[in-house]
Amino acid sequence: MSFRHALNVFELQEIARRRLPRGVYGFVEGGAEDNQSRDHNRAVFERIRFRPRSPIDVAHRSQEVELFGRRFASPFGIAPMGIAGVFAFDADIRMAKAAARMNVPFTLSNMSTVPMETIGEQAGHARWLQAYLSNDRERAAKFAARAAAAGYELLMVTTDVPVGSNRENNLRNGFTLPVRITPRLLFDGATHPRWSIEVFARTLMNHGIPRFENTDRGDRPSILAQANRSLRDRGDSVDWEFIRYLRDQWKAPLLVKGTLHPADAEMAVRVGLDGVVVSNHGGRQLDGAISPIEALPEIRAAVGKKLKLIADSGFRRGSDILKALALGADFILLGRAAMFGVVAGGEEGVVHALSLLKAEVDIDLALLGCPSISALNPDFLETRDLFNKT
Numbered sequence: 001m002s003f004r005h006a007l008n009v010f011e012l013q014e015i016a017r018r019r020l021p022r023g024v025y026g027f028v029e030g031g032a033e034d035n036q037s038r039d040h041n042r043a044v045f046e047r048i049r050f051r052p053r054s055p056i057d058v059a060h061r062s063q064e065v066e067l068f069g070r071r072f073a074s075p076f077g078i079a080p081m082g083i084a085g086v087f088a089f090d091a092d093i094r095m096a097k098a099a100a101r102m103n104v105p106f107t108l109s110n111m112s113t114v115p116m117e118t119i120g121e122q123a124g125h126a127r128w129l130q131a132y133l134s135n136d137r138e139r140a141a142k143f144a145a146r147a148a149a150a151g152y153e154l155l156m157v158t159t160d161v162p163v164g165s166n167r168e169n170n171l172r173n174g175f176t177l178p179v180r181i182t183p184r185l186l187f188d189g190a191t192h193p194r195w196s197i198e199v200f201a202r203t204l205m206n207h208g209i210p211r212f213e214n215t216d217r218g219d220r221p222s223i224l225a226q227a228n229r230s231l232r233d234r235g236d237s238v239d240w241e242f243i244r245y246l247r248d249q250w251k252a253p254l255l256v257k258g259t260l261h262p263a264d265a266e267m268a269v270r271v272g273l274d275g276v277v278v279s280n281h282g283g284r285q286l287d288g289a290i291s292p293i294e295a296l297p298e299i300r301a302a303v304g305k306k307l308k309l310i311a312d313s314g315f316r317r318g319s320d321i322l323k324a325l326a327l328g329a330d331f332i333l334l335g336r337a338a339m340f341g342v343v344a345g346g347e348e349g350v351v352h353a354l355s356l357l358k359a360e361v362d363i364d365l366a367l368l369g370c371p372s373i374s375a376l377n378p379d380f381l382e383t384r385d386l387f388n389k390t
């Protein structure tokens with residue numbers, strides 16, 4: 001099936017599943033341990049229902065939002081995803097270009113295999129950057145200076161990966177980071193010739209063995225490098241003192257990603273951050289962690305309007321997006337939804353995924369009787385199932 005016939009993100013996922021070798025698909029789709037958090041991220045949406053209003057004149061609808069000095073066409077953008085180039089050829093560039101065409105932000109991961117400067121040159125739009133940083137101030141200052149010189153206008157530091165998580169499906173499928181070429185992976189590749197030729201061989205021919213191009217250490221380890229086993233598990237992890245230091249180094253909007261507790265959001269205010277990404281990393285880190293949807297109301301109550309709240313984890317439908325915005329989020333990031341798009345159809349596939357969600361948001365705003373996205377509030381929702389409100 002062509003990605004153009006996909007009616008929703010789940011159908012794009014099915015195309016991506018068929019196209020990718022099992023272990024490679026498993027890396028994208030999977031969560032940690034028993035997938036409790038990943039599955040819970042989806043389940044909570046079903047426990048919130050809408051309370052639509054009518055009759056309301058909804059002939060003129062707007063889903064535009066203003067965020068950090070830019071006006072975006074939709075209340076969502078693309079979340080940072082490392083090693084995206086392993087899943088689709090030049091995936092980062094294609095996602096960035098698609099996001100620019102749709103006038104929404106793309107976030108580059110510093111675990112990407114494309115230099116951060118290249119993304120800016122090829123798809124200069126809203127340049128957002130996410131970083132895993134070691135607790136080394138000198139390196140962080142250098143990294144921040146490089147990102148500023150490359151034109152990045154927002155930096156988010158991921159804080160929910162102090163160590164790598166237990167992703168048993170990757171171990172089972174023989175897909176680990178750094179990537180090890182195992183018989184299982186070779187068999188997978190042989191039985192998925194399209195990926196082997198269009199992604200794997202094409203990448204090798206055009207770029208050589210993929211490398212992590214944006215580490216804070218300034219080196220460029222290959223994704224096969226055993227010596228860099230500890231890319232993230234370095235035995236150190238950042239703390240609030242480090243974030244406070246980074247605040248002085250980085251003048252543009254600074255966020256932490258992976259916040260689920262209101263006390264951490266309050267701390268973000270005290271440290272002078274501009275926002276937090278309320279996220280459980282798509283269920284890929286601590287299995288059993290609450291969903292961002294459950295965390296949002298308490299976090300919003302704790303920080304008021306002092307922080308921008310960006311939410312991610314589990315968003316696959318326009319209605320999911322509206323529920324989170326009504327619960328206090330300012331903006332949404334899409335991880336796998338965008339990745340399934342790029343795997344299924346390259347740049348056009350991402351445009352298709354984003355367009356589907358944009359259309360769903362538009363229709364749902366009308367059906368909800370809320371023509372403007374900025375007017376969403378908890379009164380549009382029935383949340384008793386979730387928050388046990390009496």
Ligand SMILES: Cc1cc2nc3c(=O)[nH]c(=O)nc-3n(C[C@H](O)[C@H](O)[C@H](O)COP(=O)(O)O)c2cc1C
Nearest residue numbers: 079080081082109111158281282313314334335336
């Ligand atoms: C393949 C893949 C790679 C990811 N890599 C990163 C990363 O490098 N940095 C990061 O902060 N989050 C990373 N994430 C998490 C996403 O930024 C985001 O939090 C998550 O995907 C949201 O959940 P969703 O996929 O259900 O939308 C990754 C997610 C996926 C699926």
